[in-house]
Amino acid sequence: MSAPFANLKTIPRRLVGAFAVGVAATAAVAVLGLMLGMLTDIVIKGAPHTTWSFLTEFPRNSNMEGGIFPALAGTTLLVMLMTVLGVPVGTATAVYLSEYARQSSSLARMVRFAVNTLAGVPSIVFALFGVGFFIQFIGKRIDAFTGSSAFGDGSLLWCSATLAVLTLPVVIVSVEEALRAVPRELREASLALGATKWQTVWKVVIPNATSGILTGSILAVGRGAGEVAAILFVGVTYSSEVLPGAVTDKFMHLGYHLLVLSTQSPDVEAALPLQYATTIVLLALTFFLNFAAIFIRSRLRKA
């Protein structure tokens, strides 16, 4: 009886529904298209200039010619040192959260809160922290103590330390996930065989979570490699004739190089090919690291 009327009523509703779904689909496709468009634009304009000599040469003529070798090397050194400084700390925190803390304990909750908040702090604030804490507070004190003047200024070391702090949440979250994925039975078996808690953690749980620690480190490196704001005045430099020889030296960085090229070079238009090529290298580096992390993580989840 009421069926025809219901049908009449639902026709505009269905139209509205279909339209709305269409809008949502358009939004999704637009985001996808925007990203692909950006990627293609960068690749097309930069690919011809991304040559081997571009990767292996030093920049010449105030960065207007030549390659990006020192920036590439500087970025690599930076993320390596960052990993050495940050991953052990992040892993230790994750081990505490997953193995030692009771989930309801207030310390665990505060640590978790701190980690989550740390992840949302703008990276420029980390740069200020790097200046205020690492350079001004620690560095100046080391200098006063040793009588040198190497630590009281921006350097590779302080940039790495700043980035280590910045990427700490990334490491903690993914290591903790991996630790939780280790089956309870393994821990129980180990304890039942008479191993202490520490032996269980050190010899059973952590070895089983190595791929998670690896994933966390790679994700952190991916994040750190593209981060510019956090190291802006902590020791990165515009141009350098030599590679950094010590951790207290300044260094060149891919992202910073791109910033300088695109905003401060003598002739921005002429430097465009170099900018695109630098962008490709930076993107390739971060994407490679991200893909590696995703790959390892998906294998981890399957296992």
Add this chain to the structure above:
Amino acid sequence: MHPFRKTKTHPIEVFAEQSIRVVASATILLIFLILVFVFKEATVLFFPGTNTEQTASTDVPQTSTSDSPEAYGTAAASDQPNTESRVDSYVADSSRSLHQLYVPRNADYPEIYNAETGNLPTDVAASEASTSEASGSNAAKKSLMSNLSTTTWQPVSENPKFGLWPLFIGTVKTTAVAIAIGAPLGILAAIYSAFFAPRKLRQILKPAIELLAGFPSVVLGFFCLVTIASFLQNTFGLEYRLNALVGGIGMALAVIPIVFAISEDALSAVPKTLREASLALGSSEWQTAYRVMLPAAAPGVFAAIILGIGRAFGETMIALMATGNAALADWNPLSPGRTFAATIGSEMGEVVWGSEHYGVLFLIGALLFVVSFSLNAFTELYVKQRLIKKFQGQ
């Protein structure tokens, strides 16, 4: 061996376990330390003289990074030749300090700074002629507050003006553009992905947007600076090539992955029973999505927007490269703006350590920290609790 002998705990184990606990606690301390040290450097403003120890020990030459950020200002300005009439004060400023930049000032400025509390040594010549306004620390303290609340940001001049108002406007309008573009796109894409997308498309969509999240922000900034800015100017004939809209679009690219990921998680976490009940009652797929699932996931979507705002608010590189960076007190999104974060990013490198300008920049940093911390704490403590409560039925 005695079967019942308790396993001995080795001292090394005790040490290892304790250090793990200490390291974990240090993470909490870290948050605290960030706040303390960013604020500590800002105290120069309120207690002139407390940082003299640091000022005095600044014999180290200015960092070599110092020659870039200010030069950036001019580069950005020269990018948009027709803005000069409106932003002439700013351009004049940057060219002035660019000029000053190459004056060797490593050896003599600490004394100058001490002699002239609060006045920037970069303007030695000018301040010699000017009347000594900054006399007592009390007067300085009073004038500081009024100085911060003016509508002019002119940190490098005879009478440095640290009005935060134009920076506030710049930040708010850029963030607003970013959210106005990023939030609807992100949420709609999340709705589509969670409820309507064919499985194959969903399998492309999610990693693709994750990939977008992996774009370093300097790359997004570069893309806006080079491509989007030109495109918008050519299409709409904009007066300024770099403006808050261009920066906002760049930030939207950074915000979309965050909004998408968190909303998608929230939408997918809504129990299937709700959807089935709604469909069983005869509502269409869209009605179900819009009237049932979206309200159910509202706290999560809300959290996504809040975190998106936090991201845009603190974004430095995109703002630095694409917003034009002129500190105008102008709400028009089509005119350039200068955000808080970009101000730190562009001026920190060449500022005199321990000066008033230095203190103001750290004060802005502290402000950024407090705002982002509050936004995060709010979502963490309030929104997530509500979400959990909702799905677990009180």
